[in-house]
Amino acid sequence: MFATxxxxxxxxxxxxxxxxxxxxxxxxxETFEDFLDAIYNDSELKSHPDLNYKxxxxxxxxxxxxxxxxxxxxxxxxEENTICNSIILEMSxxxxxxxxxxxxxxxxYSSFISRVNHPSKNILxxxxxxxxxxxxxxxxxxxxxxxxxxPNPIFLKKIxxxxxxxxxxxxxxxxxxxxxx
Numbered sequence: 082m083f084a085t086x087x088x089x090x091x092x093x094x095x096x097x098x099x100x101x102x103x104x105x106x107x108x109x110x111e112t113f114e115d116f117l118d119a120i121y122n123d124s125e126l127k128s129h130p131d132l133n134y135k136x137x138x139x140x141x142x143x144x145x146x147x148x149x150x151x152x153x154x155x156x157x158x159x160e161e162n163t164i165c166n167s168i169i170l171e172m173s174x175x176x177x178x179x180x181x182x183x184x185x186x187x188x189x190y191s192s193f194i195s196r197v198n199h200p201s202k203n204i205l206x207x208x209x210x211x212x213x214x215x216x217x218x219x220x221x222x223x224x225x226x227x228x229x230x231x232p233n234p235i236f237l238k239k240i241x242x243x244x245x246x247x248x249x250x251x252x253x254x255x256x257x258x259x260x261x262x
Contacts, residue, residue, distance in 0.1 A: 089259040094160075097260060098167035101249065102175060105144060108247060113137040116243055120212075125236035126221040139215045144247045145172065146190035147208035151251045163262050205248065209240040 117132045149168060152161040173183040190211070197214055198207030213219070213232045226233045232240075 089257060091259045091261060093261050094164050094167050095171075097254075097258070098164060098171045101148070102145070102168060102171040105148070105247065105249075106141065106175065109137055109141050109144060112246070113140065116140065119243055120216070120218065120240070123236060123239060125233050125239070126218070127223050128221050130216065130218055130221045132216065140212065142186060142190040143194070143208055143211045143215065144244075146187045147194055147204055147211070147244075148247075148249055148251070149187065150191055150194065150204045150207075151248070155251055155255055160260065160262065164260070205241055205244060206237070208244045208248075209237055212240050212244065213237065 114134055117134055120126075121129055121132055145168070149165055152164060156164065169184045169187060170180060172178075172187070173180045176183070193215075194204070194207040194211045197210040201207070210232060213236075218232070218236075219230045220227055222233050222236065
């Protein structure tokens with residue numbers, strides 16, 4: 082009986098990738114409008130932003146690319162590449178895209194997350210700043226922050242809270258699971 086408490090659950094990298102992609106896309110599909118409503122109605126913004134409620138693609142790429150960025154802190158290079166490629170393959174199949182095009186798109190978003198957050202290495206902040214810049218929210222802030230083209234820290238913290246709901250607890254997943262490659 083006690084042996085089962087300490088045994089890691091076995092899962093293949095392909096199943097992990099499939100579960101991650103599909104569960105994340107379902108969560109995004111179910112909450113996208115609420116996510117945008119929270120931004121649209123935020124009291125830190127001086128006017129309502131022009132948001133596209135019909136296309137969750139930008140947020141989806143930020144969420145997927147941001148989650149993948151956590152791997153470099155937890156996994157070996159081989160494990161990271163294997164799981165990332167499985168995720169990219171699953172994404173390319175879901176969206177009927179070429180693997181290399183999907184890979185380029187995710188790498189582009191990952192790079193953007195790093196760039197807008199430099200020199201900080203906090204992935205959550207990078208994802209929130211990516212939302213801020215990709216959704217062009219700067220012009221809806223009060224004049225001081227709009228001129229600086231930087232997010233109001235209070236507003237950014239609110240985006241952090243929204244983004245946290247889409248970040249998987251990868252450390253716990255890898256501690257409790259035996260991933261087969």
